[in-house]
Amino acid sequence: MPVSKMRPKSAVTAVDVARRAGVSIATVSRVMHRTVNVSEDVSARVLEAVAELGYVPHSAARSLAQGKTTTIGLLLPEIGVDFFLPMFRGIESAAREAGYDLLIATQSPVEPRKPSRCPLGQHNTDGLLIFTDNVDAAELSRLHGQGFPVVLLYNSSPGGLDIPYVTIENRAGARQVIDHLIEVHGRRHIALLTGPSGNEDSHRRELGYKESLAAHGIPFDPALVASGEFREQPARAAVERWLSQGLDFDAIFACDDDSAGGALLALTGAGKNVPGEVSLVGFDDTLVSRYFNPPLTTVHAPTERVGQEAVRQLVSLMTAGKAEPAVLLPTELVIRQSCGCA
Amino acid sequence: MPVSKMRPKSAVTAVDVARRAGVSIATVSRVMHRTVNVSEDVSARVLEAVAELGYVPHSAARSLAQGKTTTIGLLLPEIGVDFFLPMFRGIESAAREAGYDLLIATQSPVEPRKPSRCPLGQHNTDGLLIFTDNVDAAELSRLHGQGFPVVLLYNSSPGGLDIPYVTIENRAGARQVIDHLIEVHGRRHIALLTGPSGNEDSHRRELGYKESLAAHGIPFDPALVASGEFREQPARAAVERWLSQGLDFDAIFACDDDSAGGALLALTGAGKNVPGEVSLVGFDDTLVSRYFNPPLTTVHAPTERVGQEAVRQLVSLMTAGKAEPAVLLPTELVIRQSCGCA
């Protein structure tokens, strides 16, 4: 009986190469890995056969035999958000440099936990990069418990797990931009637009905000805080609410640029002059923030470096078994005009 | 001798499940695939064991045994360009829907053709999505010749190969926006900023441009054409050159939004009023185009749908063995203010 329909024979295998070169498959394998001693002429013959036949080792077979996949998995809540772009860039370049392939999957937070498990794991990757607020903590714990290499992006590990993570200096960045608002522009009634509740970045930025207030002897006023959800519309709605309430504020710190955009819409919609009457600052320095009118003063997040560094830590974890428990990358204040600077 | 260091035993295998459930691995496999008849109680026992042990089939092994990988490869010249974002979104969602994983790799065009072949291929994917001007035509031809499913994004296949592709209606879109410039704003000296030479999108957009001119009895003037390379700086330089030459034009059609941005910089830098003195239009409708000042009138490219459709065609090719030779998705004119409209 011929080969089953279910098993399409792969193009050209090591056997073909071996036959062509008149050697055994073991030798082919040895040549491919340039690992042990193979005589000069045999090696040349094999290489020639490889070239002529266009042989490419079957990676599934190689994975199976070696017990490793040389691919890194990236788990995201969603793809296609512009915030991720620089991160992709960093991850891709670092992974390529380290000789790993990249497998990307999204795990929708709302999804009703299908019976099919996480699409990424020990079965198809050697290590995982996880960006998310919503990884199942149990799942994480299971992976980590089994010694599977995982590095978290933009989030520290939940519940006492000591999973390495790399993120940015959220607190210090926020502190710096608020300091600027107070010291340079004399603002004292600074409203805060937070991210989704429970979001760690948002939380730390809020900490920086409070820290700056305290350092300048300005009391913290809970009335000046609302959630912008890291999205334009909710932020806009929140600011419109403030406006209609007649809340007294002379600046807004949006915990991310998207909500800063929403705030800007609300402000200009209500005829407020930015930055004349109200200073506006954001966080992240996304692509579009420089196009705001006025251009947004914000805190640059070194997202590309976060991606790179995360891959490096992961590779270190996979190969050496150890990684920095936490890497904090410095932010940078980007002064444009929405704060009041020329 | 114990298991070699090189072969870390995978967490839990079908054997473990089988033992636990008191059945054979064949039965475990059958249950996992809910394919053939398995008695109710046995199936339940197996499922229970699977749950208790946290069994996840090893995908490399499965690939090897089945001769397929259930993953789609995406080959790009680079990641991290905002143009790709909506495409990612479309590809990811369609792939997920069809039950495929997504493997992404970049193939730098400049790279000196390392001995290591293309990172994506028959060895680790069931089919390939390729976006690029710079795939090695020979490589493409080889893949296609071996019957490996490939779908091209935003480019038709080179050299007589009948590889399916999906792209947008470049010609019609360009035609439409030029018609608008002529008919609505009375422009007749429309300069053209092309993409890199050889770029197919750019070429077709140029065709639409000429078509519109011809339809309105306006002679084509080669002096009004320069390359913007699809990038901001070269475009800016090109327009500055025009300006210093005193070239007579009352509108610019940039073949993509990035070069439109460069043109805008050159124009406003020279004190030209846009759209008062010069109308400016672009192509693609990228994220930032609405933030230009004035907001850019452009042609919306349904990039997300391109991604989706490409996956659909690829899946069709992989499963049914056939796909549309070409899919052209309609564009849409996005009128903002840089053309002169209120």
Added chain:
DNA sequence: TAATATCATGAATGCGCATTCATGGCGTCT
């Protein structure tokens, strides 16, 4: 020159799984 170490190479094994083939138990039909 005989014995031994060294090296290049081939044969054989197993990675984890899907699949085919073989078998035993059961129901069904005449």
Added chain:
DNA sequence: AGACGCCATGAATGCGCATTCATGATATTA
């Protein structure tokens, strides 16, 4: 009631490769 067919299940095979073990050839030493 006997023979046959069907169904559930287990045993065995192979996917393509890396790796280990065995072997024959060559170089080395006494």
